[in-house]
Amino acid sequence: MRSNKVVHIVSCHAEGEVGDVIVGGVAPPPGNTLWEQRRFIAEDQALRNFVLNEPRGGVFRHINLLVPPKDPRATMGFIIMEPEDTPPMSGSNSICVSTVLLDSGIVPMQEPETRMVLEAPGGLVNVVAECRNGKAERITVTNVPSFADKLDAKLEVEGLGTLTVDTAYGGDSFVITDARALGFSVTPDEARELAETGIKITRAANEQLGFTHPENPEWDHISFCQLTMPVEEKDGILHGRNTVVIQPAKLDRSPTGTGCSARMAVLHARGLMKVGQRFSGHSIIDSTFNCRIVGETTVGGRPAIVPEISGRAWITGTHQVMLDPADPWPAGYRLADTWPRKQ
């Protein structure tokens, strides 16, 4: 066996969505801020291609790179690599990162509760981990401020007609629309069609509505389409099933922490959710994130909420990803059978 590169990865998933964590073998990328380091990773593509492309990765995979924090309040920084994007923040990935940091002993665990601050490219997030018998059993993340952008916008989508949609930011940018109006009930048998429909909606939303984060103009597109089932109230808690379509055309297996944050921002903007109220987001595989609005704030002068998301993650393995110097595909490859062109 020979290799001129070894990347050490602890694999993990949060409520079904893969969020592997690089714990060694990669030097911190250049940059004075986490955002500049994120930009380097996104533009350079070398690490992204090495770990995400086949034969080492695949379209189902998200990988997080641990980096020393730039902000002295944070214990650790992390840069999220999704199949096509290198986003400001991610709910499932932040839950995986927290779990790997604690369960693998990188950050000392305190039972029954460990608190830490993590630095994502999109800002600081507070983490409270419920820990028992050496395992971080539940991770609660106070997400970055989230806000509704456009409510009840009209969107023309080829083959679907005129849809009514909302756009919102919850650590990443969303177009949100009613799944039932499109004939879906968000069940696993619909997965392929949901993914193809969501990608069409995201493309149309980027062409017709657009999005620019008011305090970070570099985040200037809509990343995801969230297809939602109606909200129902049970015992004072709002419940909502959804699926989130990730570029190039895959569904989030988790209820999507940034998506639940964006949805709560929309509910709050409509007066349908107040500070302190709880929302349970349910995914296409019936996993759950317990969410809450913990406060109100502003982003670039517009009303915003401070969302909390809570879920569980489990380590699935460890890997040493290597490169044989004779491998003819050192950057790997993508084929459109599983990895369609980004739209």
Ligand SMILES: O=C(O)[C@H]1NCC[C@@H]1O
């Ligand atoms: O939970 C989330 O926010 C994410 N899951 C994968 C894609 C999103 O970043």
